[in-house]
Amino acid sequence: KHKNPTQPTNHSKQDVTPASEAACSPSKETPAETNLPYRMERSEQVGRYLVASRDLKAGEVIIETPPLIVGPCAETEPVCVGCHSTFDAGSTICRCEVCGWRICSANCHGLTADGLHRQLECIPLRDKAVEKLLTAASTIEQKLMYEALLTLRCMLLKGVDPARYGRILDMDPLNSVRQAIPKLWNRNHREIVRRIRSEWGFEEFSEEELHTICGVLEVNAFEVGQEPVKARALFPEACLLMHDCTPNTGHTDAPRTHQLTVRVLRDVGAGESLTLTYAYTLQGTLQRRQHLKDEKFFLCRCRRCSDPTELGTNCSALACSNCRRGYILPVNPLDPTAEWRCQHCPSRMACEAVVLLLDSLSRQLETIGGNDVRGLEAFLAGQATVLHDNHYLMLAAKHSLCELYGKTEGYLVPQLSAEQLKRKETLCRDLLEVADQLEPGLSRIRGTVMYEMHVPLLIEAGQLFQCGVIQRAELRRRLKDVQRLLRESERILALEPEGSPEYGIAEAAREALKNMGPV
Ligand SMILES: C[S@@+](CC[C@H](N)C(=O)[O-])C[C@H]1O[C@@H](n2cnc3c(N)ncnc32)[C@H](O)[C@@H]1O
Numbered sequence: 001k002h003k004n005p006t007q008p009t010n011h012s013k014q015d016v017t018p019a020s021e022a023a024c025s026p027s028k029e030t031p032a033e034t035n036l037p038y039r040m041e042r043s044e045q046v047g048r049y050l051v052a053s054r055d056l057k058a059g060e061v062i063i064e065t066p067p068l069i070v071g072p073c074a075e076t077e078p079v080c081v082g083c084h085s086t087f088d089a090g091s092t093i094c095r096c097e098v099c100g101w102r103i104c105s106a107n108c109h110g111l112t113a114d115g116l117h118r119q120l121e122c123i124p125l126r127d128k129a130v131e132k133l134l135t136a137a138s139t140i141e142q143k144l145m146y147e148a149l150l151t152l153r154c155m156l157l158k159g160v161d162p163a164r165y166g167r168i169l170d171m172d173p174l175n176s177v178r179q180a181i182p183k184l185w186n187r188n189h190r191e192i193v194r195r196i197r198s199e200w201g202f203e204e205f206s207e208e209e210l211h212t213i214c215g216v217l218e219v220n221a222f223e224v225g226q227e228p229v230k231a232r233a234l235f236p237e238a239c240l241l242m243h244d245c246t247p248n249t250g251h252t253d254a255p256r257t258h259q260l261t262v263r264v265l266r267d268v269g270a271g272e273s274l275t276l277t278y279a280y281t282l283q284g285t286l287q288r289r290q291h292l293k294d295e296k297f298f299l300c301r302c303r304r305c306s307d308p309t310e311l312g313t314n315c316s317a318l319a320c321s322n323c324r325r326g327y328i329l330p331v332n333p334l335d336p337t338a339e340w341r342c343q344h345c346p347s348r349m350a351c352e353a354v355v356l357l358l359d360s361l362s363r364q365l366e367t368i369g370g371n372d373v374r375g376l377e378a379f380l381a382g383q384a385t386v387l388h389d390n391h392y393l394m395l396a397a398k399h400s401l402c403e404l405y406g407k408t409e410g411y412l413v414p415q416l417s418a419e420q421l422k423r424k425e426t427l428c429r430d431l432l433e434v435a436d437q438l439e440p441g442l443s444r445i446r447g448t449v450m451y452e453m454h455v456p457l458l459i460e461a462g463q464l465f466q467c468g469v470i471q472r473a474e475l476r477r478r479l480k481d482v483q484r485l486l487r488e489s490e491r492i493l494a495l496e497p498e499g500s501p502e503y504g505i506a507e508a509a510r511e512a513l514k515n516m517g518p519v
Helices: 122-127 130-136 139-160 162-169 175-179 182-199 207-220 285-296 351-368 373-383 392-404 418-438 444-466 472-493 501-516
Strands: 038-043 047-052 061-065 069-071 221-224 231-234 249-253 260-264 327-330 340-342
Touching: 069 139, 122 130, 130 139, 139 162, 139 182, 139 207, 162 207, 175 182, 175 207, 182 207, 207 221, 207 231, 221 249, 285 351, 327 351, 351 373, 351 392, 373 392, 392 418, 392 444, 418 444, 444 472, 444 501, 472 501
Parallel strands: none
Antiparallel strands: 038 047, 061 260, 069 231, 221 231, 249 260, 327 340
16 A cells, blocks of 8 residues: 655746755744744645654654545545445445435445535535536446545635635645646646636536645645545645655555544654655656656655665666666756766666556556566566566565465465575565665564564574574574564554554454463
8 A cells, every 4th residue: 555645736937956955945934932833834845744852652642633625536436425335336325315426325424414415515416416417428428527626625614614625725736836837727628727717517516726736635635535435525734744755754544534644754853854755656757757847736845855876776767678787767866868878888778768668567566566576576677677676667576476375276375385485585685684774763664574574583483493593592583573563563553543454464363462472
């Protein structure tokens, strides 16, 4: 699971300074004598952002807040307008008795009188007979109608709860930046603004107001919900966290209420910027920066993006087929058009060639899918001379494999050979090594990989002891290592919402520790 805020963007500037630099010339916005663990500052490049107001310990909660608004994601499959859960194919169609939009059941917890649907759009949608348009719409049109529903919800707050609406308007919509992207602006105009005003008949809302809400959502919304719930939400304060490709905070949202909890993932010193990632961490710089530019409207210049080796992980590096010793890295990772060069020989590659190669390899990986052990192993073997061992595409294959060994048909734990157990251990070690650099501290990936890694280590220790290869003292040492992994995994994943798959792993880790007993 990777839950990013569907977040931020930058003002009309071309480039943006990293967190550390941004913090160099801040103007203080909040009084120092506050009890909050953060204070807001502002810089030319980043706008408003949060910094630690005192030393913070890993795991400390810095923000806990209910959402200002929740609603369907952009271009989503139909979801229940009460709880935003998706529908199983072929499930019985149930509709809100008032407005006719789909719901999961008449007993949906989101359909109470103070739930958003009943408070906000239910009656207006009925009065404007929007359901008729929804049932007549093509699948693509329907997705856009669900997207427009959240914009309408925000607009309706204006009359129902002006204070809450005011807090939404306090968020940066980056109107001037987005208006300068005609494809985006015209699409929003056509699919959301015109739809709500002309098609649905809510002409009381101005085009300007609606475009602003579109911007607030695009720039500031977080994805929330656990399967089958899929929604996006706006949160006060948390929307001020700036992006970094090696973030020092992580967040979870509670089932049903979507109450957001933001924690620091590692110790943070007073005055340090508090950051989260708006991109997928186990991606290469080219891909992360492109995503941030296209979806969040700014060019990241964080420490990781500025370093061709990505903090020594080499997770964008290509293997040099010429010298077979060196790795090919971008000369200037902040310039996506810059050449790539081998560190050991004169080989070079145009960035267009790198992009083509990566596109082709990611398509290859997608075709294999995440459940094919042999296919993924063949990919890793086949690309070993093309990509660095830590390349993000290799990491994606390794991530799937480290979970498949021990869990999938034909590879269940009792069926694994000693070699396959060793393989699982190696895959976990490779992933952990990178995660320790890119998502250090209490990150989900570290928690889940540590849990996976305890399995081969525990089995191997038992087997070696039984065969007399290791003695009791060595057995104890190895079991202590396993316990350390389980404890750390449990500590990290117990922070996840109860009922989530990650929380389930925390429970399994606890159980495994109990079963191991004292060592
Ligand atoms: C959700 S907002 C964060 C709060 C915002 N700075 C404000 O003043 O309202 C996201 C915006 O903050 C800025 N931002 C966040 N992280 C950034 C970064 N690493 N580099 C540059 N700008 C960043 C971008 O302008 C982005 O669009």
